[in-house]
């Protein structure tokens with residue numbers, strides 16, 4: 001399958017920041033078009049696939065939705081990235097109910113051709129990773145406030161006891177508590193369950209960002 | 218510095234007890250391996266010899282150190298043999314009544330200075346200590362599976378635990394070459410309090426049709442660098458065990474994330490228990506793994 005793609009740039013892309021080799025791999029004429037964050041998506045049925053980079057929003061925000069009949073050659077995507085850490089090699093590809101298999105295959109070919117790992121998920125807030133990891137960060141931040149353990153001991157427990165490369169507190173701090181606030185609030189808006197409610201420390205960080213103090217992520 | 222010389226391990230014929238006994242003997246402590254089941258003790262002894270043998274082959278242990286460690290271990294079905302222990306670590310069945318009864322009997326046997334540590338994963342240290350006339354001598358010491366390989370021990374005081382008891386458990390942990398972390402006496406301490414709801418959320422994501430089990434695992438490993446995905450891990454631990462963990466935590470915490478997801482219960486009802494039954498979120502054929 002062909003893996004040529006053209007890029008429509010908007011503002012800064014979280015998936016492909018300046019200098020990322022994926023940007024250099026684009027060509028003018030291609031079967032697949034990739035809209036980076038900030039670029040305005042336009043339907044184009046002549047393409048094998050149209051990819052729209054997502055932040056915390058659903059793909060439906062860009063395409064519109066039609067009582068479960070939405071979907072065609074458009075897919076959302078996001079390369080997982082913890083705050084301003086370098087992006088991971090994992091791309092979540094977002095499909096809708098009627099997304100075609102051929103569009104998924106074309107999108108895969110482009111992304112895997114660029115050396116990225118692709119997983120497919122439905123159009124839900126938080127996709128896979130944030131849906132699972134944000135409640136854990138909220139829980140760890142609450143445990144910290146409740147005095148269950150120190151931040152260092154929680155992180156050490158996850159590294160030594162579970163073999164994780166880092167623990168929840170060091171990771172969420174590194175990614176930016178205000179950024180965590182934004183991501184988990186988007187999940188909370190849809191699911192409304194306490195697990196997604198931003199933890200107090202995240203609310204504090206977002207408030208400080210709003211005042212122009214401290215954590216600016 | 219620890220003043221502990223002799224360590225008793227209750228349930229030493231079991232998975233955790235056998236590993237804890239290895240940790241103790243390897244670090245130079247005389248170790249009394251107690252279990253109600255003599256055949257389990259025999260199996261554990263054979264496994265221990267095999268484990269130390271491999272350690273020697275891999276150059277992690279000298280042959281002399283192996284022989285000395287094995288010589289420090291004695292096996293018994295007689296509780297009275299724990300009379301000389303400075304520290305008794307219990308890893309018997311995860312049942313409050315069984316643990317409380319064991320502590321009450323130990324009280325009759327052990328000297329006043331003996332520290333009692335519980336390896337419970339889900340029960341309250343304070344409640345376990347209620348079975349003992351010396352609740353100030355009871356402390357939580359939660360080892361990780363496999364205990365003979367994992368360094369971490371969550372050390373938790375119950376409400377009645379004395380600072381001396383906590384300090385003794387901490388010092389022994391360090392002397393045994395392990396890494397202690399301090400946690401409070403709350404369901405799941407740190408590790409399981411973070412892990413059990415996270416694993417349930419992964420099951421719920423599959424149930425909600427967000428992604429396949431294989432893609433959920435790939436996403437978590439690829440994005441976060443975990444060695445195992447949550448659904449692979451549940452298959453390894455056993456889906457029935459995950460239900461039991463949920464049933465221990467949810468009634469206490471009332472945290473919806475700790476409640477067993479309906480899909481998990483349906484899979485257990487269907488006999489899909491994970492690796493041990495050949496099928497869970499993945500299908501296993503002998504040693505090969507499909508569906509990933």
Ligand SMILES: NC(=O)c1ccc[n+]([C@@H]2O[C@H](COP(=O)([O-])OP(=O)(O)OC[C@H]3O[C@@H](n4cnc5c(N)ncnc54)[C@H](O)[C@@H]3O)[C@@H](O)[C@H]2O)c1
Nearest residue numbers: 228230231232233252253254257308309310311337338362
């Ligand atoms: N398996 C794990 O992953 C894990 C991890 C950390 C902690 N734990 C905890 O460790 C403890 C043991 O778990 P396990 O998986 O090793 O269980 P297991 O069933 O493998 O072993 C339990 C052993 O205790 C013995 N036993 C039971 N009651 C006894 C009694 N009254 N007196 C003497 N011996 C008795 C049994 O004969 C058996 O050999 C539990 O409290 C469990 O929650 C387990």
